[in-house]
Amino acid sequence: MAMRIGELARQAGTTTRTLRHYEELGLLPARRTGNGYRTYDDGDLRLLQQIRTLQDFGFGLEETRPFVDCLRAGHPAGDACPASLDVYRRKLAELDDCIADLQRIRAEVGTQLARAELEAAADVPGGPPPLCAFAPPFEHEREPGTP
Amino acid sequence: MAMRIGELARQAGTTTRTLRHYEELGLLPARRTGNGYRTYDDGDLRLLQQIRTLQDFGFGLEETRPFVDCLRAGHPAGDACPASLDVYRRKLAELDDCIADLQRIRAEVGTQLARAELEAAADVPGGPPPLCAFAPPFEHEREPGTP
DNA sequence: GTAAACCTTCACGCTGACGTCAACGCCAGA
DNA sequence: TCTGGCGTTGACGTCAGCGTGAAGGTTTAC
Numbered sequence: 001m002a003m004r005i006g007e008l009a010r011q012a013g014t015t016t017r018t019l020r021h022y023e024e025l026g027l028l029p030a031r032r033t034g035n036g037y038r039t040y041d042d043g044d045l046r047l048l049q050q051i052r053t054l055q056d057f058g059f060g061l062e063e064t065r066p067f068v069d070c071l072r073a074g075h076p077a078g079d080a081c082p083a084s085l086d087v088y089r090r091k092l093a094e095l096d097d098c099i100a101d102l103q104r105i106r107a108e109v110g111t112q113l114a115r116a117e118l119e120a121a122a123d124v125p126g127g128p129p130p131l132c133a134f135a136p137p138f139e140h141e142r143e144p145g146t147p
Numbered sequence: 148m149a150m151r152i153g154e155l156a157r158q159a160g161t162t163t164r165t166l167r168h169y170e171e172l173g174l175l176p177a178r179r180t181g182n183g184y185r186t187y188d189d190g191d192l193r194l195l196q197q198i199r200t201l202q203d204f205g206f207g208l209e210e211t212r213p214f215v216d217c218l219r220a221g222h223p224a225g226d227a228c229p230a231s232l233d234v235y236r237r238k239l240a241e242l243d244d245c246i247a248d249l250q251r252i253r254a255e256v257g258t259q260l261a262r263a264e265l266e267a268a269a270d271v272p273g274g275p276p277p278l279c280a281f282a283p284p285f286e287h288e289r290e291p292g293t294p
Numbered sequence: 295g296t297a298a299a300c301c302t303t304c305a306c307g308c309t310g311a312c313g314t315c316a317a318c319g320c321c322a323g324a
Numbered sequence: 325t326c327t328g329g330c331g332t333t334g335a336c337g338t339c340a341g342c343g344t345g346a347a348g349g350t351t352t353a354c
Contacts, residue, residue: 006300016301021342035350037301057252061341079263088260095253099246105204106242113235116226153330163331168312182320184331208311 001041005030008040012048019048027051027061027068047071050078058095063087148188152177155187159195166195174198174208174215194218197225205242210234 022028030038067078177185214225
């Protein structure tokens, strides 16, 4: 039940440095034992798991705060509060924008690559295999030594 | 033709700080006039435009280097060299991976949002509009003042 | 009793692409 | 000659999410 920072880090698959960082941010404050050691319980593990899950989805730490607050407020799930739902919705919109941007860019880069490859094939005869095997190099561009 | 740093920055739609940064990286070195002022020409403007275009596509500055070198080597286009094509291809793969990741995440977040919204609707009767318009609020939750 | 394994705080480092001062030099117009 | 607007270098700040020590105290196992 009660555990120290190393144990919690192991259970959550993270590091003690990360947990201290979360505490600096006020995201996951710890109780202290008499000697100053941080001490956590299973509730903290749940909060931490919530944070890590959202992190894996690309949420920033600040964006996880409503979920953590929601859990701490006693709700059974971190997304049982309106503020969390808002974060979900904003993230969805953000993801959609981002995906659309990347798809535009992907298409553009693909086009550029295809064009550049064609031009390279045209400029360096004998380099990459020609699309039409019967297309001979032009005479005035033929290299010396080639019969 | 010849211009100083402010003029080049204006023509390329960037800042003098950015141009000094590029020079620090060795990406866009400048000639100097007698008084130590940086001086650029139209060729530098082309190099800079190449860099900015690739930047807009999400290329890192180091990734633009082959293109810039290619132009400086006298090629008519920055992507006329094999090294540039390699960068294109790596970027395409990177974009595909990234898009796939984001789409998985988008689906996951969408699922979570839908589920959380349903649970919120179930837990808070009378909050969001019910799916079935004939479902009346329960008596013990009815507000005072409502006939 | 001692060594290993834990814990503490402090504080700098890393990545990328610049922004933002400070403190000063150079030059043209009124 | 003064003012304003350019230019220069150097160096620190920003954003996020930690990593990586250093220097020391505490607990645990043998």
